[in-house]
Amino acid sequence: MSDRTTAELRVAVLGVGMMGADHVERITGRIKGARVAVVNDYLHDKAETIAAGIDGCRAISDPLAAIADPEVDAVLLATPGPTHEAQLIACIEHGKPVLCEKPLTTDVATSLDIVRREAQSGTPLIQVGFMRRFDHEYSQLKTAIDDGVFGRVLLAHCVHRNPAVPPSFDSSMIVKDSLVHEVDVTRFLFDEEITSVHIIKPSANPSAPAGLQDPQIAYFTTESGRHIDAEVFVTTGVAYEVRTEVVGEKGSAFIGLDVGMVRKYSTGAAVGDGRSRAGSWGGDITPSFTERFGQAYDTEIQRWVNAVRSGVNVDGPGAWDGYAAAAVCAAGVRSLDSGRPETVEMIDRADIHAVAASVSGV
C-alpha cells in the first residue's frame, strides 16, 4: 500500500446500525483521505441501500469477504461484539488495519488472544474506539495532568448518565457497555492499570425495567493507589451526561459542563402588583453520545485515517487497551455478583511477546 499517502483510503464499514451508519456518514462527508468502499451488515438490504447512495461503494454480505476484499485498505468494525473476534482475526491475517468499536471481544480470554495474534503479526493493526480520548476537554484534562498542573492526582469522580437503554440491556451490560468508558478514561488519564473494582448497588431506579440494577456505583483502585469513583446511571430519563473531575495535591478540575447557548425564559405568571414573576435560566443537554462526542468521533476517525495512510496504522488506544478494559469489566461483573471488591486479573504488558511466543509455539 505504498500509494496510501496520495490515494484515498478505501474503508470497509462492517455493521451499519446507529454507530456504523454514523461512521459511514462521517467518512463520506467529513473525513479527508478516505472513502467508504464497502459496507456490510447482517441486514444485507440495509447495506445495499447505503452502498447505493455512495459513489464507488459496494455492499458485501459476508463480513470476512469484505475484510479480505483486495479493494479494501482498512476496516471499521461496528458490528455486534460477539462477531468481533473472528473479524479481528481476519483483519490480522489479511494485514488490514482496523478500527474496532468497543468491545474488542466479549471476554478476556479472546481479547488476550487478539492481543497475542497482533503481537505475533509484528505490526500494530488494531485501534479500539474509545473516542473520549479525542474529545477536546478530555485532551485538555490529560494535558494538564501530564503538565503537572494538579501535582499528583489522587482522586477522580466520573458521572455517566444515559436517558434510557434498549429493553435488552441487563445489569452486566451497564458494566461492559457503559462503565467501560470510565475504565478507559481512568487508564488514559493516569497511564496505569486498574487493580481492583467494586460495584455498589444502591436501591434501583423505580422507573427502570424490573431487574435492572441501575444506577451502579463503581470504585476503581489503580496500581499507584489512586481512587476513582464512577456513577453509571442509564435510565435517568434526562439526556446524555458525561462528566469527569480530577483532584490532585495542587488543585482540581472538571470537564463536561457542556455549556452552550444560555436562555432566560418565563416559568410563571405575574403576581402581586405585577412586578414579580418566576423565570428560569439554562440550556440544553446533548440527547445522546453522537452529539456529545461528535467532535471526538470526527477527530478519532480523521487521525486514524491519517495514521493508516502514513503506515503507522494506529493513533490511539490499541488492542492492549481493549484487553485491559475487558479485564477490568470482568472484575466488575464479578463484583456485581459478589458485592465485594474484585481484583483485576490480567497479564503484565511486558509479557505479551513471551505469551505470544509460547502460545504460538515459535
Place this chain on the structure above:
Amino acid sequence: MSDRTTAELRVAVLGVGMMGADHVERITGRIKGARVAVVNDYLHDKAETIAAGIDGCRAISDPLAAIADPEVDAVLLATPGPTHEAQLIACIEHGKPVLCEKPLTTDVATSLDIVRREAQSGTPLIQVGFMRRFDHEYSQLKTAIDDGVFGRVLLAHCVHRNPAVPPSFDSSMIVKDSLVHEVDVTRFLFDEEITSVHIIKPSANPSAPAGLQDPQIAYFTTESGRHIDAEVFVTTGVAYEVRTEVVGEKGSAFIGLDVGMVRKYSTGAAVGDGRSRAGSWGGDITPSFTERFGQAYDTEIQRWVNAVRSGVNVDGPGAWDGYAAAAVCAAGVRSLDSGRPETVEMIDRADIHAVAASVSGV
C-alpha cells in the same frame, strides 16, 4: 440621643406599601438595635393593622406628626415620591435622621433645595435608599475597581429587566424609577458625575402596554470620558434580572449571574432506540427586587441603624447622591423626548455651601 448606642433605635416607617412593609418586617425580625415604633400610611387602617402586630408600635395618621413625635429617633421614608419633599424638610427641621427610598424628591430643584437645607442644618441627616451599593457583588466589584484590578475602567454595560410594571407606569418612569439605579451604580463605581445622557428608543415590545416606550437603551458619558450603556426593559415577562459588566485596560468583570441550585431535567420523550432524549439544565431567576436584593436591603438598613445609633447618621449615599441622580434622570427624560444626547445640568458639589449661604440669605 446620647443613649442611642445602648437603647434600641425607635424608627418611624412612613409608607407601608410593598417596600415599606418589607422594611417593617426587616426591622422587626432581623435588624439589630432598632424597632419599629411608629408606622404611617395614607391608608390608615393598613398602618393600624401592622402596628397592632408589633410590640410597642403605634400608627400615626399624619406623617409630619410621626416625624415630629418625641418617641421617634429616626425615620424610614417609603412613601410615594411626591410626598418626600415636605417629609424630608420636616426631618431636617426636627433633626431626625432619615433613610429615604428613592427618589429624593420628584424634581431637580426641590432635590437641590433639600441638599441645601441639610447643608445649612450643619449635620448629615439624609441617606438615600440606593441599596445596590450594599449588595455583596456590587461591593466586590467596587473593591476590585478601587484596587486597580482592571487598570483604568473605560466602559460599563448594565442590564435591568423587570418582568412587568403596574398599569400606571409610563415611559418617563422607566427613566426615573428603573434607570435611576444604573445612574447610581455608575456614580458609585466610578466616583464621578455623569455629564450627558442619551436615551435610545428601539421599536417597542409588542407585549408592552400601548404607548409605553419599552425597552429603552441609555448611554451615559462621565466627566472623565467613560462610556456606560444600560438596557432597561421592564415588561420582559421573565423575572427580575440585574447585571453589570465593567471593562478596563487590564481586564473585565461582570456580576449578576445569580447562579444558585442547578437542576437537570427531562424536556422530551425518548426517541430512536431509546438511547436519545432531550434534556435541559439550569436554575431559577429571582422573581423581584425583594429577593434579588434582600441581602443588600438587610445590610443597608443594619448599617444605617448602626450609623444613626453611633451619631454618624449616614452610611451610604446621601442627599447629594439623590440630587445628582435626579439631575441625570431629568436629562434622561429630556432625551427621551428629544431623541438626542442631553447634558446633565447640576451645580458643582463644592458650591453646596455657597448656594446654601446665598439662598438662606445668611
Place this chain on the structure above:
Amino acid sequence: MSDRTTAELRVAVLGVGMMGADHVERITGRIKGARVAVVNDYLHDKAETIAAGIDGCRAISDPLAAIADPEVDAVLLATPGPTHEAQLIACIEHGKPVLCEKPLTTDVATSLDIVRREAQSGTPLIQVGFMRRFDHEYSQLKTAIDDGVFGRVLLAHCVHRNPAVPPSFDSSMIVKDSLVHEVDVTRFLFDEEITSVHIIKPSANPSAPAGLQDPQIAYFTTESGRHIDAEVFVTTGVAYEVRTEVVGEKGSAFIGLDVGMVRKYSTGAAVGDGRSRAGSWGGDITPSFTERFGQAYDTEIQRWVNAVRSGVNVDGPGAWDGYAAAAVCAAGVRSLDSGRPETVEMIDRADIHAVAASVSGV
C-alpha cells in the same frame, strides 16, 4: 422567662476561639433580640478582653457558673468537644436552652446519655450547630427533594475540601470533624438514618502531614438503600469548597457552585503578529467556612434566638441529630481502621423515652 418575647435574650457564649468569637460578633452586631451577656473561655484574659468591648457583658471564668448564672437565659457552646458533656448536663439541669456547636459530645455513649437526660427533662433544650441546614442552597435543595422535583432520590455525591488543618488534626478527626457535616446533610436531606459507613483510603496527599490519611472517601448506605458518597480532603491547599449533588429518578441537582463576580484577565504575553494572547476567566473561592456559611450561621442563630424567645427553644437539629451523627462517625472511625463497611450502631428513636425511663429508674 415569660418576658422573653420583649426583652433581649441574654446569651452566654462559652468558648471564644475562632467559632465562638465569630458568634459573639454575630450576636452583638446582627442578631435581633439577643445580646452577649456572658463570655467564658479557658483563656480567661481573652474572655475579659472581649467582655470589655461589649455593653453589659461579663466574663465568667467557670463555664458551669456561667451556665448557672441567673442573668443568663441561654447558652451558646463553642468550647472544645471534651467539655461539652458536663456543660450540656448543666444546661439541662438549669433548664437553659443551648446551641451546641458540633460535636454533641465526643462519643456515642455520652451523646446518648445527653439525649436521654433531655428527654427525661421533658423539654427540648438542645440544638446542635449543623449550620448547613440553614444555608440558602441546602434549603432550596431540601425543598425541591420534598416537593418531589427529582422523584425518588437514589444517590448523593458530596465534596468537602479544606485548604489546610491545624497540626493536631489526625485521620479520625477528618471523620469526626469534617465528614460529620456530610453525615448531617445526608440525614437532613433524606429524613432517614445512615445504616452503614465505609471509609476508603486512597494513597495520601504527598503534601499532607506524614501519617494523615487524607483524602478519605466515605460511602453511606441509608435505611431505604440510598447510596451517598463523600470526598473529604482537608489539605487541598486551595480554599474552602463544599458541594452536594443529588440524583433522582426524575432528574438531578447540585449546589455549591458558588459563582460570584466573574473576572477576565491576561495570563500571557502577546505572541505572533500581536493578535493572540492567553487569558483566563473565573472567580474566587471562599477561604474558609466562616465566609462560605456566613449567611447560614446568621440564619441559624437568628432562628434559634427567635425560638428560645418564643419558648420553643429549638428550631433545627437537636440532641438526637447530634447522637446519630456521633453513631455514624463512630462507625466511620471503625471503618477507617478495618477497611471494611461498618454497621452504624444506634438505638431506635422510638426507644428514647423507654431508655430514658429505664436508665433513670423512673
Place this chain on the structure above:
Amino acid sequence: MSDRTTAELRVAVLGVGMMGADHVERITGRIKGARVAVVNDYLHDKAETIAAGIDGCRAISDPLAAIADPEVDAVLLATPGPTHEAQLIACIEHGKPVLCEKPLTTDVATSLDIVRREAQSGTPLIQVGFMRRFDHEYSQLKTAIDDGVFGRVLLAHCVHRNPAVPPSFDSSMIVKDSLVHEVDVTRFLFDEEITSVHIIKPSANPSAPAGLQDPQIAYFTTESGRHIDAEVFVTTGVAYEVRTEVVGEKGSAFIGLDVGMVRKYSTGAAVGDGRSRAGSWGGDITPSFTERFGQAYDTEIQRWVNAVRSGVNVDGPGAWDGYAAAAVCAAGVRSLDSGRPETVEMIDRADIHAVAASVSGV
C-alpha cells in the same frame, strides 16, 4: 466541471498569511473532497515553500494567472483587501467559484460593482468569509430566533474583544476589520438591513497605541427598528472574546460563554490557624480567532467545497452580504468622524438586476 462530484476540487489559495496558511492546512488536513492545487502570495518564496510540502501543489506568482489556471476549479481569496477587486473580477470572468475572506473590496462602490458583475454573469460565484454564521452557537441562536423562541427580538448586545492588533491598525480599521463581523451577525440573525450606525468614542485605552480610538461602541438600527449595540475593543490585552445576546418579547439568550475545563487552584498562602486560604476557579479564554472559530472555519470551508462540487457554488453569505457590510462600515467610518448617527446608503436588493442591466448597457 461535470466531474466535480467525484473528483477532488482543486483549490487555489491566494494569500498565505495567517488566515490563508490556516486554510491551506485546513483543506489539506481536514476538508473532504478538495485539495490545494495552487498557492500564491506576494512573497513568492513563501508560496513555494508551502507548495513544496503538499502533493500535487504548485506555486504561481501571478494571482490572476492562478485564477485563470485550467487546473484550478475554485479560488480561496485570503489576499489583502485592496487586491480583492481585480481578483474577484478575474474569478467572475473565468467562471471560477470563489470564497473571499472579508472584505469583499475596500469600498462600497467597487463592492457594488462586484455584485453587479456577478449578477450579470448569471451565476452565483462569490461567497464571503463571514465564518461566524457557521459557528455552532451562532447557528443555535439563529435557529431559536427563527423558531420564535424569543417572540419578536428587540435588542442585541455584542462584544468583540481582541488582545492586541498589529501596529498598522488605525481607528477606521476597527470598524472595517472588527466591527464588520457584528454587522454581519446582525444581518444574519435578523434577516434585515441596518439603516443607521452611530460610533461612540469613549476615552481611549491608555494602553493602546497613541491615536487609536479604542474601544469603540457602535449602535445599529435596523429596518424594523431593532437596536443593536456592539463593544469593539481590540487592545484588551486579555485574549479573544466574542459574545452576543439577543433580547426578545418572550425571553433572551446569550452565546459565547466558552466554558471548557474548569480548574480550581490556590491563589494565596494559608493564614490564621491554617484553615483559611485564598483560591480561585476558572478556565481559559481562546487566544485568537483561529481557536475561537476553528470549528466555524472547518464547517464553512467544508460546506463551501460541497456546494462548489455540487454546482451550487455558494452556501453562505454572498456578494450582496459583502456589499451590505461595506455600506454599513462606510457609514460607521463617517460616524467615527462626525460623532453622529449616520445613515447607511445602499441600493435596494431588488434593484441589483436593473442596475446590472443599465450599467452593462444591455
